[in-house]
Amino acid sequence: MDAVTLRILYLMLTILIFFIISCIMKGSLKIIQKLYIASSSFLIIWIGAVAGITWIEDKKAPVLVTLDAVTCASMAFLVMTMFIMSYCFVHNLTVMPKKCCWLYLFPIVTSTIAFTNPLHHLFYRHFSVYVSEVQFGPLFIISGIQYYFWSCASIFMVLRYGLKNRHKMIVWQVMLFSGGLTVPLIINVLATLKIVDFSIAATPMAFFFTIICHGYAIYFLNFLNIKPVALQNILDSIADCYVILSSDSCIINANQPFLDNFGDDYGMRINSYLTSVVEELEPRKRDVIYNLLNFFDICKQSTSVISYEQAILCERGKLYYSVELTPIFIRRKLVGVVALFADVTKLKEDMRREKQMLSREMERERLASLGQMVGSISHNLKTPIMSVSGSVDSLERLIMEYRESIGDSEVTPNDHAEIAAEMEEWLKKIKGSCAYMSDVITTVKGMAVNMNTSNITEFKLEEVFKKVLILMKQNLIKHRCNLIIENKLPEDVYLKGDVNNLVQVLTNLVDNAKDSMGTKGGDIVLRAWYKEQVVYISVTDSGTGISQEVKRKLFVSMYTSKGAKGTGLGLYSSAGLIRGKFGGEMWVEDNPSGGSVFFVKIPLNT
Structure with a gap:
């Protein structure tokens, strides 16, 4: 090994040691940074062992076997650490799973075989620092195959992830990560096939290039930053499909459900323009693109969130989507629009x-x-x-x-x-x-x-009571019931609303009171009074009363205790009328002397 190569190794050692110390001093390292520091540490050990081999002048010294075993072990651990790093990147992990720890059994076995080689000669049949004199054993070939397998698996896994996401930041990270692994892989292939006569320092120097690429991605491009992935997960969670459009209607990103539903049937794929897509579609499908383009233009012009509903035809039949378009700004400049598609087919059904x-x-x-x-x-x-x-x-x-x-x-x-x-x-x-x-x-x-119309007027409660009495008189006589009216409202108090709505409510309450009295009959008291700008109306009976369980259901669901004779809509709709038309409320209480008292509260200021 020449002096220049040796100086380069010393420089790489210095840079790596300085970098690792600075990273550790920062503290609060993420799992990716920890794996990066671990791979850098393995490379330092590897380079140190290579440098040690060059220091020893006696090329047949026994310590050379140990140093060579250190280089083999360091390379095995380094490659496995980078594979786990790529796995954490692809799966967006913040903690290394336990199953990844078991992968270190492979480099442990390799290292054990390398260090015990003098006992079995399975790694080297004849060891020498000179390539022309060395004779490899069968396990060395297996170790080499293992190196190529984990390196290729890392590159394949990362490239596949980059092709699937196509996010600009992720693409750059993938290029740096896969490119950094490819260089030492090529160096090893050339050295293994003896196409180029490299020194033993060539491979660790190539991995130094890998460490530089990974370090740049981690600390300058925020490598394995979970923000883009987190944003994608958020979009996936709040919408069934989403697509990101540039300001010129180009599809720059979309999730897989969008591509499945709109890609094949409607030609909307990444890097395609909506204006071009619509020309290639059959006429019956163009409305989907036209609607998206129209609302896309409205969203850009208004710079506000726009929503609309869209029906599409696909293999599953007719689907309905609620579409929400939100403008995207960078430094107050509109650069695109994100469209969220929520499947509302089941909701509409x-x-x-x-x-x-x-x-x-x-x-x-x-x-x-x-x-x-x-x-x-x-x-x-x-x-x-x-x-x-x-x-x-x-x-x-x-x-x-x-x-x-x-x-x-x-x-x-x-x-x-x-x-x-x-x-x-x-x-x-x-x-x-x-x-x-x-x-x-x-x-x-x-x-x-006026059953289906709203006739808002001012009226006196006396008018309402008169209509209730007219409607219920003969029915009450038939059931031996007597309606007693106690109107204690001042003469100048007027209610505002639809008089027939209130007649309907009170007629329903009186009719229910009549039913609760059974065949024995009795007095039903219709009372009204005024207090603090609020009109109170009550209907009191001496019937069978209402259980607590039934009380909880009366005004919040269509519940009836009359069996087939009732629908449950009477009190439910009455409460809705009082709440919606008069701004009031209804409730029921027990009559101390037996029976029930239904109350209607109507604020005059509404």
Whole structure:
């Protein structure tokens, strides 16, 4: 070995020792930095052993065997450490897994065989520092194959990772890492095949180039920085697919699900331009690209987040995605847009099923309400109709009596006046019954017309109570119930909203109170009072009461205790009306004397 090569080895030793000391003094080393320092340490030992071989003048001294064994062991540990480093890089590890520690069994076995070679001569049949005189044993060949295997595996693993991600920073790191490993690999191939007559210092000097490349990647390019990978993992976690577009609509990065769903079917691949892709697509698929391009332009112009929904056709059928485009800025300059695709197919299907189910339940409730309304109308109109019918019969009788009295000398003017007065009485009863029927029909018609509309007006609670009484009167009489109304609101207090909504709520509460009373009947108290700009309404019954378990479900789900006779939408929708239309709330408490008390709270300032 010439003096120049020896000086280069000393310089490399100095640089490596200085670098390792400076790294250790910084503290808080990451796993990649620890592995890098370990590989540098193995190279120092290797170079030191090579330098020691050159110091010894007697080339047949026994210590040369030991120093050569040190070089073999150092190379084996160095190559394995770099393989583990590449594994940690590819899998984004912050802690070296235990299974990687078992890989060190290979260099341990190699080192043991090298150090014990004088006992079995399996590593060298004849050892010599001169290449022309050395005779290799079978295990030396296996050790060489092992070196090539781990080196090639490291290069393949890193290159595959770089091709898969194609992130600019990762590509540079991969090039440095794989290039640094390739140089000593080529040197060893040339030396093994005896194409070039290298000295024993050639391989460690080549690995010094590897250490330089890895060090530059680690400390200048932030080699194995988990930030790009972490950002990718974050994007994967918040979106099913994502694609990063440059400012000129070029696809610069995308995750694998995006490429699977849009790559083959829609031609959207990395390094392709959306404007070029759309021209190659069949017409029925162009809408997907057109929409993305349109919203991409809007996002760039508005420099704000843009969202839209997109349907696509693929092998699995029709899929729906919620797309969110977010502009990317570097130093206040827009450089691109990231598009996040969230698969909402299942959500839309669930919403469709839920809508159908709710529609069916609402239809059932509507029919039940309609049946209840028809029953209420029939009960409310039956009595006045019978009264009108009876009054008409009486009038017919009086008219016949009056006709027969015409020309009768015994009928005095007083008798005629009496007949007329009696007819007036029956006419008053007919008018009263007709007025009552008109009120019922007007109330029902008003509720029916405004069932699907919102008519916001100012009204008094007295008007609401009157409509409730009209609608429920005959039904309550039939079930032996008596509605007691206690309106303690001041005359100048007005509520604002849809009067029919409140009528619907209170009618439902009174009807539920009537059902809870059973066949025994009783008093139902409808009370209203005013306190601190809030109107309170309560409906009190003396029925069977409500269990705590049922109370928890009444206003938060479609729950009914009436079995097939109820849908559970009554109180659920009533609470929604009070909350949404009046800004109030509903709740239920136990009646101390038995039964339940339902409360409605309506703030006047809303």
